[in-house]
Amino acid sequence: MAVSGFYQVLRFVKIGPMYRKPVVFDDTVYFLPCRSQDEADFVHELVQSKPYCQLLHSMIFVAEKRPxxxxxxxxxxxxxxxxxxxxxxxxxxxxxxxxxxxxxLALGL
Structure with missing residues (x-):
């Protein structure tokens, strides 16, 4: 699950591996890793929900460079x-x- 820190219109997006490789973000994107498609779908439901969106919008200032x-x-x-x-x-x-x-971690690497 990822969201850009720069845009006034917030859009959380599910992002999976591309060509079986992990996607790497720069410092303008915030992300929450998920272990499965089911978990990503669940988190997406939460961040798209009315309570989450209302709370998030009450805490940000869209006029800022990085709201x-x-x-x-x-x-x-x-x-x-x-x-x-x-x-x-x-x-x-x-x-x-x-x-x-x-x-x-299990292998001690």
């Missing part, structure tokens, strides 16, 4: 948005998966 910042994005709890929308159990499921060790 969206990492600080603003961190202040919004996706868990609370999920609770507000009702699929809180799905959020918990995806968070449990994130606590599982990744291959590189």
């Amino acid at each position: 969206v910042t990492a600080e603003v994005l961190r202040r919004i709890s996706l868990e609370r948005v999920a609770d507000e929308l009702g699929p809180g159990d799905r959020y918990a499921t995806f968070m449990r998966r994130k606590s599982e060790p990744q291959m590189q």
Whole structure:
């Protein structure tokens, strides 16, 4: 899931690998990695939801050069948005998966 920090019209986009390789962003894009298409779809539902959008728009100033910042994005709890929308159990499921060790960490690399 990615969003540009420069545009006044916010558009969260699901971005997957291209040609089976990871996509690399520059410092003008904020992103949240997802482990599966299901998780990306779920996060996309959250960030496109009315409660999330209303809260985000109340926290940004569109006249600024970079209206969206990492600080603003961190202040919004996706868990609370999920609770507000009702699929809180799905959020918990995806968070449990994130606590599982990744291959590189498991191998001690």
